[in-house]
Amino acid sequence: MSVMTFRELTPVSFLERAAAVFADRLAVVEGNLRYTYAQFWARAQRLAGMLADHGVRPGDRVAVLAPNTHVLLEAHYGVPLAGAVLVAVNTRLAAPEIAYILEHSEARMVIVDAECQPVLAEALSGNEKPPTVITSKEYEPLVDKASPLRVEVTDERSMLSINYTSGTTGRPKGVMYHHRGAYLQALAMAYHAKLDTSSRYLWTLPMFHTNGWCFPWAVTAAGAVHRCLRKIDAGEIWRAIRREGITHFCAAPTVLAMLADHPDAATPGPHPVRVFAGGAPPWPALLTRMDALGIDIRHLYGLTETFGPAVVCEWQPEWDSLPAEQRVRLTARQGIANMIAEPVRVVDSAGVDVPADGQTLGEIVLRGNDVMLGYYRDEEATTAASVDGWFRSGDLGVKYPDGYIELRDRIKDVIVSGGENITSVEVENTLTEHPDVLEAAVVGAPHPKWGEVPIAFVVLRSGASTGERELVEFVRARIARFKAPHRVIFREIPKTSTGKLQKNVLRHWATQQEQP
């Protein structure tokens, strides 16, 4: 009976199904390379065979160091098909960080893209038991000649992948994903993104970032097209929208800002494009600009620890008739638990839910099937990450009466000035309402009288020349005076390899500015 009824949940089954029911549909496009779902499935199984040929055994870790190519996409199936654990490594890391990840995960093999070979060589230089390295050149012939392999998943709660966080401080932590969570999260993403066989998904979000929010599996589940993309380039993204019928992509707000500011953004694309935006909250002014460009932004929120977006800003039909400004405010909220997630809580320091009044700040906590198994080989961090069985996000937010949450800040980014809390996001959103401001980041700097004061870092739109005083006045006219930046510094804003603002770096700079 159990044979007939229960099958382990694993995202690999989405490709098996696609190969059966969408066999001749286009699955993957990368430059001139195009292949169908039947071919995708065959390739993934041969990749598994190739891994076994090279000594990879079930449970072993296989690292991939590559941009968003078909190789990295195939690894999302081929590695689990060999029973192994995928470690997709951030290509933007420095050699010592990559070295740390390869050693910590004890990867038995690294599949490396040609453009990452130099940094990998550097990362492996001191390694006494270096993993097998498969280069781009070797990959195709090895996969071609391998025999197909499929190791069945016998426990859906077992490890599928490890995603190393790009922590802004300290060592990266290895977030362990399980088959069950990835399967369910992929279903939720396909549902909320409304992916189907007519969809064409552009791979702007790095797959090494929380396994691309589970879209390597969601897009396949829907029988849609994966359009691989090596590099984020605003011109190429606009071209793909206009000439290749791209219908969906995911991006951090900084990528959207790049798109909005590109010369090709002058006119909307030929059809609506649905974008899932995560990372930092997209500022309202950006949402308005994208709306005018025919780019429909669904805001969402999650962490590496929650398989990406645990929270989505589900649109409600009554919002259609609201004034544009109000619509944008609603869209800028992070939203509600996705279809398979448990309702998210916002709690005070005692672990009690804060009132759903849109004002009272609390920490966002989550649990459910889309929460990680824990941090790989780090029991201490795993224990510290949860309280009363809920995962602590470290993010500060509010809950509105309609159940939607809105992120206010990372707990550690809140600025305490004269005993008052200032959330950096509020000041940043106010700054970006100014038409000349492309991007803004606000951090606290120590101050002898106020404890801390807000310091703003601003990037102006090309050609603009607004000055510090004007921007400070602009903020003062809109929110409480004590929240206005003490100083405005015009310079590029440093980001982590996954697009997060590097506030620790900014704090360092801000501190230097305040202490002459």
Place this chain on the structure above:
Amino acid sequence: MSVMTFRELTPVSFLERAAAVFADRLAVVEGNLRYTYAQFWARAQRLAGMLADHGVRPGDRVAVLAPNTHVLLEAHYGVPLAGAVLVAVNTRLAAPEIAYILEHSEARMVIVDAECQPVLAEALSGNEKPPTVITSKEYEPLVDKASPLRVEVTDERSMLSINYTSGTTGRPKGVMYHHRGAYLQALAMAYHAKLDTSSRYLWTLPMFHTNGWCFPWAVTAAGAVHRCLRKIDAGEIWRAIRREGITHFCAAPTVLAMLADHPDAATPGPHPVRVFAGGAPPWPALLTRMDALGIDIRHLYGLTETFGPAVVCEWQPEWDSLPAEQRVRLTARQGIANMIAEPVRVVDSAGVDVPADGQTLGEIVLRGNDVMLGYYRDEEATTAASVDGWFRSGDLGVKYPDGYIELRDRIKDVIVSGGENITSVEVENTLTEHPDVLEAAVVGAPHPKWGEVPIAFVVLRSGASTGERELVEFVRARIARFKAPHRVIFREIPKTSTGKLQKNVLRHWATQQEQP
């Protein structure tokens, strides 16, 4: 860790989430009764409390005998919230059949709608240990005053409900559903039907029929509106489409035929309506008519044993540009495994897959998380239902090169004439191509020379007067002559309570016709 990460899959969680994230959205409409998701959740929990107050313990069976009312909908949550097992009984059954189901399931309680009280009284007349009966009159005050209760699901593979088959022969069998299957199937239905917060679902498909294909849970998962409907009435369905913004419903082809033939069908509705059609394959002529009425039919296929639709006719974008006739042919196929189902197989008598050529007949077999636990208290039938770990559907079909399956007949409905197989569906589809034919059913009757011959039962459209000879010639002109009906009998076609043609009755009549 496990507290944080793994939650048992149960469709009850969709209502919990909806109450948190869609609290004030309209959930249920029935006549003048309207309530929100917060109220729905509160009512369901109080219903669970009421059950416990009346001695219902976890594992007990609770029967509901009601048309598609909010009471039956609430029972889909309230009964599992009490840890009990839902037995939704077909209201169209005769008293002895209802008596059998109540006795076989050992229901501890029956919640009965006023219009079903007489038949229930008859069914319970000989019962020595009659269950507690809660009438419509008692229901509301009892639920109102009960305290909320929630028994946690501790094993997602445990029993959620029992759905008794409306077998055309023999005793009904109790198909056991599990929480996990209902959860996943509901996700698949929400995805394939593209349900979202703007959807309004009309309850035409009986909820007592395979738990309404899991739509009691799918509609809630999407935060859409449940529009309850006591009775199938074509005029009322058209009114709901036109005045209440209904966007979705599910129906058997006979209901669609009723709709198409209604005077209100003269003009299309104000907006497109998506219909999931199951049961018998809708005939091509009906699909064409519905298309013209703005009713977009998605054909699907499943059995009580597979939580309803395991197979959906997923639309492929390339079909948009095909001629209408070809589109209808593609739509008439049953389709492909739904998103959470395993790829369906079509096998010969040795259990080997038949070629995917659209011609070779085989039996459709299925397995996966959307397959039942087995038949309640019927080990023998459970064992007989599977072969090599696959569930035997008893349906004959073909697989096309693109992986889509098409049903040809119930295995037992195939007519063997002069050593040749005639699938009754082919003859029926040919007959319904005639503009005067509303419905047709074809069965075999014994014949001294040919073994069996096809006999047709036909219902003409109102006002039409085509004769037997004309219809026989019509069929002969289109398919092999030996497949043409030996006789055409003009009379109403008997159906089971779930709308299936009662071919055993027709066979009896046909046999009488052939033996004067």
